[in-house]
Amino acid sequence: VQVIDTVAAWRKALDVERAHDRVVGLVPTMGALHRGHASLIAHAADDCDVVAVTVFVNPLQFGPAEDLAAYPRTLEADLDLAAEHGASLVFAPAVEEMYPRPIATSVSVSGIASRWEGASRPGHFDGVATVVTKLLAQAGACRAYFGEKDYQQLCVIRRLVADLDLPVTVVGCPTVREADGLALSSRNAYLTPDERVLAPGLHRALVAGAAVLGAGGSPDHCRQAMAAVLTGSDPLDVIYAEPVEPDTLEPLAAALLPGASARLLVAARLGRTRLIDNLGVTRACAAG
Ligand code: AMP
Numbered sequence: 001v002q003v004i005d006t007v008a009a010w011r012k013a014l015d016v017e018r019a020h021d022r023v024v025g026l027v028p029t030m031g032a033l034h035r036g037h038a039s040l041i042a043h044a045a046d047d048c049d050v051v052a053v054t055v056f057v058n059p060l061q062f063g064p065a066e067d068l069a070a071y072p073r074t075l076e077a078d079l080d081l082a083a084e085h086g087a088s089l090v091f092a093p094a095v096e097e098m099y100p101r102p103i104a105t106s107v108s109v110s111g112i113a114s115r116w117e118g119a120s121r122p123g124h125f126d127g128v129a130t131v132v133t134k135l136l137a138q139a140g141a142c143r144a145y146f147g148e149k150d151y152q153q154l155c156v157i158r159r160l161v162a163d164l165d166l167p168v169t170v171v172g173c174p175t176v177r178e179a180d181g182l183a184l185s186s187r188n189a190y191l192t193p194d195e196r197v198l199a200p201g202l203h204r205a206l207v208a209g210a211a212v213l214g215a216g217g218s219p220d221h222c223r224q225a226m227a228a229v230l231t232g233s234d235p236l237d238v239i240y241a242e243p244v245e246p247d248t249l250e251p252l253a254a255a256l257l258p259g260a261s262a263r264l265l266v267a268a269r270l271g272r273t274r275l276i277d278n279l280g281v282t283r284a285c286a287a288g
Contacts, residue, residue: 022049032186045086061127256283
């Protein structure tokens, strides 16, 4: 892979690709790449002529008490994984390159960014929206790949791309999980062995809640089913566990009609680690 660390050289490299009529697939990441990121890179490689990965731990999206300093940084291994799955360009800028002066501009997506992660991590989505807008502005016309693992983030990015007329097609990719259901995350590395045993409880709660909604049960019953799984695990400190409308992320108001869909969102703290997960559910249409 070719590694680039300045905005000017990155822009030029992607312009060259487009000048040859090659479709650029962009995969923005914070590094510490795992099989979840690899699947985004592989999706991009399937759809696009050239895959460009960005690796940047964005200070703007971390709260003052969050894990910015501790966040894993593994650039050499990231380059190998990116190349192995089909990337040929990697942008790994220093913080000073992305933010050469204190940034005075902030991108803020109202409504969809205010609940759930937005409510529990003040400023987080402004930081995400601002850095993603910069990354997309730097990259230019492309297809950009994001994981459903961060479902609310994906909704926020779709909205900012539509509102700002960015020349980008946003592609959402399914969550990659461990065999026991735990969604892959760079933050899983923080879990102690005991916490690792409890962590798949998030996915089990989502599956239990989805079964209720899929059978036509009410949002309250869905919440109870999720709580029944989560409260069984004492050290799991639930931040939210909610069935929501899949597009607006408003709390789900009523049971699903046949053929209708919802999303289940969950966030919990396990020791010093904050975990999130989500699952889609569609109620089957009546047979016949
Ligand atoms: P991050 O490096 O955590 O900022 O994630 C970079 C991209 O990878 C985001 O679009 C995430 O949603 C996506 N991603 C992270 N974990 C997974 C996973 N387990 N499955 C699929 N995509 C993921």
